[in-house]
């Protein structure tokens with residue numbers, strides 16, 4: 132899993148940063164991810180809080196966010212000694228694997244849609260706003276973007292298909308190696 136863990140770390144950091152607008156929470160999320168993975172055992176949020184040395188409220192918010200991303204799993208158990216229900220959190224290799232398979236699969240779907248669009252029709256693109264237009268549209272707009280009047284550029288499908296084909300095969304190899312678990 133090692134070569135791909137870094138990808139998951141970057142993803143988690145970005146998602147948390149966007150969701151909470153706080154760089155510290157992004158770092159906290161990565162610390163929680165690292166801790167749960169390296170310990171390889173389920174942990175209560177109290178234990179996690181003491182390990183990562185952060186406040187309990189934020190640790191719980193991040194755990195919930197990791198759960199919503201379908202990265203972290205949670206089990207509820209009654210703790211006799213404490214006399215209350217406790218939640219134990221974990222992130223297993225299989226959680227990382229499933230997460231990566233979904234992530235890569237989603238991008239592969241988009242790449243294949245893009246490739247289909249490029250093969251099925253000629254495409255014009257506005258170099259300013261990057262909106263795409265078909266041959267018919269471009270003709271009617273006099274080969275200028277109707278939004279900003281920028282002259283449209285013709286995309287040579289062959290150029291882009293080569294690039295996208297390379298991206299696609301790289302992603303497929305990744306998907307294969309992630310699914311095999313030899314990571």
Ligand SMILES: [Zn+2]
Pocket residue numbers: 257258259260261262276277278279280281
């Ligand atoms: Zn435009």
